[in-house]
Amino acid sequence: MDYQAIADKIELVLASLSNVSDEELRDLAETYARACQEVNQRLQDIHHLIKAGERSEAIRRADIAPRLLDAVDALDLPDRDAWVDICTLKRLPQPPELLTQYVAELNEAYESEQGLAGLLRQHRLLALARAPLAKRAAVLRQLAEAEPENPIWVEDLQTLEKFWLDQISQEIQECVKAEDLSALEDIHKELESGQWRCAPPASVISQCRSAVEMLRNKAFRREMEHLATLIREAMERRDVSRVEELLRVWQERAATAPQWVDWDLQNKVQPAMLLAKQLEAERQAERRRRQLFNQFQQMLVNPPSRTELEKQYLALQEAGVTLPPDVEERYAAVIDMYRRRAALRRNILLVVMTVVFIAAGVIVWKVQAQIQTNQIAANAVAVVEAYIESKQFEEAENYLADLEEKHPQLLERPELIAIKTRLQEAHQEENSRQKKLADLLSMVERSLESVPNAPALDQATSLARTPEEKERVAALRTQAEKRWAALRAEAEEEFRKRINQLEEDLNQIVHSNNLSVEEELHQLSQLVERVNRLESENRDKGLSFDRELNQLRDRASARLMEVAKTSKRERSVRELCSAAAQGTQAYLAAVRKIAAGADSVGLTDLTMVEAELPRLDALPAWNNAAALWNDSRTVLSAQARTTLLEQINSLQVEPVDAFPLKMEERQRLEAYLTIISQRDQLALTIVPALNEEWKQPLISDAWFVQLKNGRRYYSREQPGRLIKVVRSLKSDKDEELPIVQSMVEYQGRAPHTVLYNRVEKALADWSAKSWEASADTVLSEIIRFSRKEPPELPELPLLFHLFWETLTVAKSGDVGWQVFWNAWQDTLQKLRDQYPANYDWPRVAQDNSSRNFDDLRAFFNKLPPPEEVLKQVASTRQEYRGIPWPRLEWVGIVIEDDQRVWYVRGVRGEIVQDGAPLFILEAPPGGKGLFLQRIGMWQGQRGVVQKAGSLRLYNGRPVVAFVPPAHN
Incomplete structure (x- = not known):
């Protein structure tokens, strides 16, 4: 599209509007509006690229013909407002406003790109030439530093560094093999530069450092051995000067790396070093003698003191220097001159000392008084200054008052007047400092509750003088720093x-x-x-x-x-997903809306979704049942149990193994619900019968007497002198017997009646709601009484009968006791066969020769303690009750991609675990319940469709999945 031609046509139209037809105006308006939209779209794309750090790509796209800046310049009409007014009056397409605010951003990108042109060119040339990685990395680092907002350079640099690090060990080995120390040092310098984005491994750096040290050691040793060879050859030629020159070079090189100079190298040059030391000692001795002689001659020309001259003469003698005769004569003449001068000085000194002694006696008495006065004033000033320095102002004032009483004339001296003025000023300054410090410290203390006052604390630090003040300021600073650290x-x-x-x-x-x-x-x-x-x-x-x-x-x-x-298709798919997350009604509206224009986005089969949406209405009932079951606080009422059974039985999953619960778990869940659903009926039938069994007078209200001979008699009435004995369960009449106290060992309530009193309330309250609590109480008490000793131990056949009857009722409505029954069923049945319900235990108790019931005693002793039994029963219930009931959620929709591959687009994919099976809702047999057909599994952010058989798929078809229950 020629934007400049469009702009020129508009200018011509504005100049001669009457010569243009309405149809031409409309075509021109549409063309101009479309051109503005295209340019705006390009500007927006360029803006997003620049913001994303892809500046080079943005400039490349901007330079695509027609160039973006030229297009903006052409379409930015000088009379744009006039053209917009014409479009408004004639109801023509309105051109959108040009996004000129992005032009400045593009210009800045051009400027930045031009600044990087040299580096970019160098980067391309190095890449084409397959230059060494070090050079390419150096250029990439310059690019990353010059353009920090562009992440591409950092990514390229990291990639290059990783590639180089993979090869660098091989390069080090090749350099070591070739003994290329220069190249190896370059690699080591690069590794130690600290400019790496991907830090080199410490092992690589250590390897390179060791290799450099090894090659340096080799080169150094070769050089030192060569020098040692040259030194040895020079000594053989007795070329002393050459030996000293080479030895000096050897020592200089040895000083640069003393760690590599071993005894072997030192031994090779040891003779040369000894020779050099000997020659050097001889030269130093000769230089010393010449120096002493020259100094002595200079002293004779300009004689110093006699002592120094004589000292220099002795040094010459010790060094073995023989003086020429003329020098000896000059020395003797100088010494004689010193003797004459010394005699003259002694005479003059005696005269002067006499005069001075006389004058001193005259002067001393005149100045002594003035000295004493000055000393007192100086001492006073020093004492007051010391008091001022130590902030002892009261002591200084007392000292001056005492001095005024003793020496009033001293206070008129200028130094004492000045010190008094200084004392007053220092005292006032100290008072002001203390007041300001106290105010600042108070301000800091108040601010510690919120934000510590740092300026006030700094001022207080500078004002603190005494140790106490500094300690207080330091304590406040510690608190403030803790508070600042806490706030930060x-x-x-x-x-x-x-x-x-x-x-x-x-x-x-x-x-x-x-x-x-x-x-x-x-x-x-x-x-x-x-x-x-x-x-x-x-x-x-x-x-x-x-x-x-x-x-x-x-x-x-x-x-x-x-x-x-x-894309437009993707927008439609996302709109469907968004609507699906809001529910079936919103999804239905979105389906109808998108289906109206399905031809343009390739979703022509979308209308088939409407017929399937009602099947989703079954999900809430299933999830409500799941919530009811998974909430451990829920009391499963009769209605709740019915609902749960209906839901678990209404679900069909194909294939069966795709259901999250294993077959065993599902069967146990159904068994649990089936058992507890029977409680209401059982509470009306067998529970009352159990109560009647316990309420028999011979059980609930019995007395007994135990004789010393072991016989035990049971009665329905409290015995006195006589006891009405129940001789047998088969007899309706009681026999009255006299009681001889001397024969009685124990008399009182029957042990099983005591047991009944313990469980009476639990038996009376036994219902569907309290089934577990009542069963646990009664059975645990029976087990507890079985561990008692006579006379507190009930008759074991009766105790077993009560245990059997109670356990039979308990297991009928509780899985915990049912599992317990299953574990002991064989033993219980054998004992029941031997001790049936009509076993005549009163008759056996009266027979002194009766059996000890070892089998019953062994059974009760074999049972775990009652607390352990209750734990086992509770654990069994929890195993059944703790089986998770998965929720069923609408998690996605079926979509066909551009390659005609079906997949599941997530609606609530965040709740689905990887590998979870995905299902579509098929029409259930009979029209009720849920029928789930597996179509694939969830992987990552989408579902993989594994279509099988005659399964039919179409765009937008709902997909559901089982998700773990929420824990309460």
């Missing part, structure tokens, strides 16, 4: 939480499958604004979260640009 830690923790929340929000947006394009763009824009606000706050508070915020903004911007490029 709180701010950083709060800031980090906000960053983490932004990251969670971004991840939720990115991984959400139920947002339309417009909704996601809106949420991403809001999130970028939140990141910008947080970044500004980070700078204001002086925190250090720049890297985290930059990464977060880059991720959000990249996602924003990616979503902005979404």
